[in-house]
Amino acid sequence: MMREISLHILDIIENSITARANKIKLTIEENIERDYLKVKIVDNGCGMDKDEVKMSTDPFYTKRQIRRVGLGISLFKTSAENCNGYLKISSKKRFGTKVEVFYQYSHIDRQPLGDISSTLVTAILGHEDLSLYYKHIRNDKSFVFDLDAVREELDGVPLNNPEVVCWIKGYLKSGLDDLK
Amino acid sequence: MEFDLREFTENSNIDLVNDGDLNIKISKPYICDLLSHVMSNAEENVLWITVQNNSNIVAVASLLNIPAILLVEGVKINPDVLQAAIQENITILETDLSAFDVLKNFFNGDR
Numbered sequence: 502m503m504r505e506i507s508l509h510i511l512d513i514i515e516n517s518i519t520a521r522a523n524k525i526k527l528t529i530e531e532n533i534e535r536d537y538l539k540v541k542i543v544d545n546g547c548g549m550d551k552d553e554v555k556m557s558t559d560p561f562y563t564k565r566q567i568r569r570v571g572l573g574i575s576l577f578k579t580s581a582e583n584c585n586g587y588l589k590i591s592s593k594k595r596f597g598t599k600v601e602v603f604y605q606y607s608h609i610d611r612q613p614l615g616d617i618s619s620t621l622v623t624a625i626l627g628h629e630d631l632s633l634y635y636k637h638i639r640n641d642k643s644f645v646f647d648l649d650a651v652r653e654e655l656d657g658v659p660l661n662n663p664e665v666v667c668w669i670k671g672y673l674k675s676g677l678d679d680l681k
Numbered sequence: 682m683e684f685d686l687r688e689f690t691e692n693s694n695i696d697l698v699n700d701g702d703l704n705i706k707i708s709k710p711y712i713c714d715l716l717s718h719v720m721s722n723a724e725e726n727v728l729w730i731t732v733q734n735n736s737n738i739v740a741v742a743s744l745l746n747i748p749a750i751l752l753v754e755g756v757k758i759n760p761d762v763l764q765a766a767i768q769e770n771i772t773i774l775e776t777d778l779s780a781f782d783v784l785k786n787f788f789n790g791d792r
Contacts, residue, residue: 502715502717502733503717504715504717559736560737560739560740560741561736561740561769572716572720572737572744576737579716579737
């Protein structure tokens with residue numbers, strides 16, 4: 502129910518960061534033959550107890566005090582459910598949260614995945630010390646992007662250096678293009 | 682363009698499913714089904730016309746101070762959505778007509 506699934510993903514990543522996560526693992530799997538699109542986001546944030554997990558898909562619940570209604574997860578869930586899918590959250594206090602979302606790939610109401618590389622760059626730029634591991638599987642091919650490995654390679658050059666940003670974006674784009 | 686919500690609900694093609702505050706002036710109708718788009722573009726005090734039928738619509742309406750939602754083309758509100766609307770005091774209307782026809786009739790004075 503956002504224009505693109507990548508915007509839903511960015512929203513979940515923002516949630517993780519708000520929950521003080523510094524490690525996020527994102528897996529996207531497109532399986533055209535078996536007709537599904539799966540998104541999995543796992544973080545090491547502060548986690549939620551049972552009640553909070555239940556409340557998290559309720560559009561009238563939010564951690565933020567200014568706004569009484571929090572919609573991110575709820576919109577993502579509805580979007581998946583509109584496409585014969587589901588959104589499932591499991592979480593453990595002090596350990597982290599896992600969000601799994603499933604779509605019927607060919608469903609006519611499924612939004613496009615959207616611009617994942619820009620989404621990830623946005624997330625990376627906003628949070629310098631984030632450790633992000635991203636794996637994208639498309640049918641029998643896969644692509645991995647490990648921000649920690651990039652950081653090591655950079656040897657102290659900051660991630661928000663314009664040339665680095667450009668390189669990351671290009672690397673993600675070409676990696677994803679190779680899956681097609 | 683401004684009109685009374687009560688007057689609108691008296692249209693014979695409209696079913697009033699939940700009455701929130703009917704003594705309200707609607708600034709104009711607003712038609713959109715993409716909720717994130719509504720969140721960033723709808724103004725307050727519009728009559729929101731959609732075919733979306735989940736509790737998020739009530740949350741969005743409540744967030745933006747939208748007093749009334751009209752479900753068109755025969756969409757019947759889900760019980761849990763209605764429950765949320767009652768709680769949030771949002772007026773819910775239904776019609777079998779399309780968004781275009783319902784507005785055309787109303788503004789032509791065909792009640």
